[in-house]
Amino acid sequence: xxxxxxxxxxxxxxxxxxxxxxxxxxxxxxxxxxxxxxxxxxxxxxxxxxxxxxxxxxxxxxxxxxxxxxxxxxxxxxxxxxxxxxxxxxxxxxxxxxxxxxxxxxxxxxxxxxxxxxxxxxxxxxxxxxxxxxxxxxxxxxxxxxxxxxxxxxxxxxxxxxxxxxxxxxxxxxxxxxxxxxxxxx
Numbered sequence: 072x073x074x075x076x077x078x079x080x081x082x083x084x085x086x087x088x089x090x091x092x093x094x095x096x097x098x099x100x101x102x103x104x105x106x107x108x109x110x111x112x113x114x115x116x117x118x119x120x121x122x123x124x125x126x127x128x129x130x131x132x133x134x135x136x137x138x139x140x141x142x143x144x145x146x147x148x149x150x151x152x153x154x155x156x157x158x159x160x161x162x163x164x165x166x167x168x169x170x171x172x173x174x175x176x177x178x179x180x181x182x183x184x185x186x187x188x189x190x191x192x193x194x195x196x197x198x199x200x201x202x203x204x205x206x207x208x209x210x211x212x213x214x215x216x217x218x219x220x221x222x223x224x225x226x227x228x229x230x231x232x233x234x235x236x237x238x239x240x241x242x243x244x245x246x247x248x249x250x251x252x253x254x255x256x257x
Contacts, residue, residue: 120183120184120185121183121184121235121238121239121242122180122183122184122185122186123184124232124234124235125183125231125235125239127185128176128180128185128187130229131176131179131180131183131185132172132176133229134179134225134226134228134229134231135172135175135176135179136172137225137228137229138175138221138222138225139168139171139172139175141221141224141225142161142218142221143161143165143168145217145218145221147213147214147217148161148210148214148217148218148221149161150162152214154208154209154210154211154214156207156208156209157208157210157214160208174189174191177189177190178191179239182242183238183239183242191204200249201246201249201250202249202250202252202253205249205250205251205252205253206252206253207253208253209253209254209255210250210251210253210254211251211254212247212251212254214251215247215250215251219240219243219244222239222240222243223236223240226239226240
């Protein structure tokens with residue numbers, strides 16, 4: 072009988088030890104998971120926005136300035152474009168270019184996570200979106216692609232790193248359908 076009681080007591084002690092080990096492992100696993108989750112969250116929060124990685128409003132404005140001037144000179148989309156609407160804008164509306172540079176800068180700042188709000192308007196009119204703002208220019212998909220290529224060259228001119236350049240071009244490309252909505256293939 073003593074031997075049976077000893078075995079039961081020994082069994083209970085082993086069981087308590089096993090439960091204690093399982094509880095300890097559960098606590099360690101929970102703390103590890105919490106630590107990993109906190110580290111991932113902290114890493115995500117420490118990642119700078121594209122706006123910050125580009126250098127903020129002044130660096131963006133410098134790229135936009137170069138880009139806007141290059142578009143006017145571009146043979147496909149500038150003052151000698153085969154597209155009559157683009158050619159006319161680049162020849163007759165250059166007095167509006169400083170304002171357009173400002174609006175483009177605001178747009179890039181906003182889409183890259185900056186603190187500025189882009190609110191497009193037509194002189195004396197209510198706000199309008201990219202589609203309506205570009206409809207009368209009848210921009211073809213090929214012309215849009217040339218504008219994107221010019222943007223890429225301006226980003227290269229400003230020595231924007233590859234990752235950031237790709238993100239800017241992707242944000243630009245996301246609006247291709249809106250900007251080319253006024254084009255009708257012949």
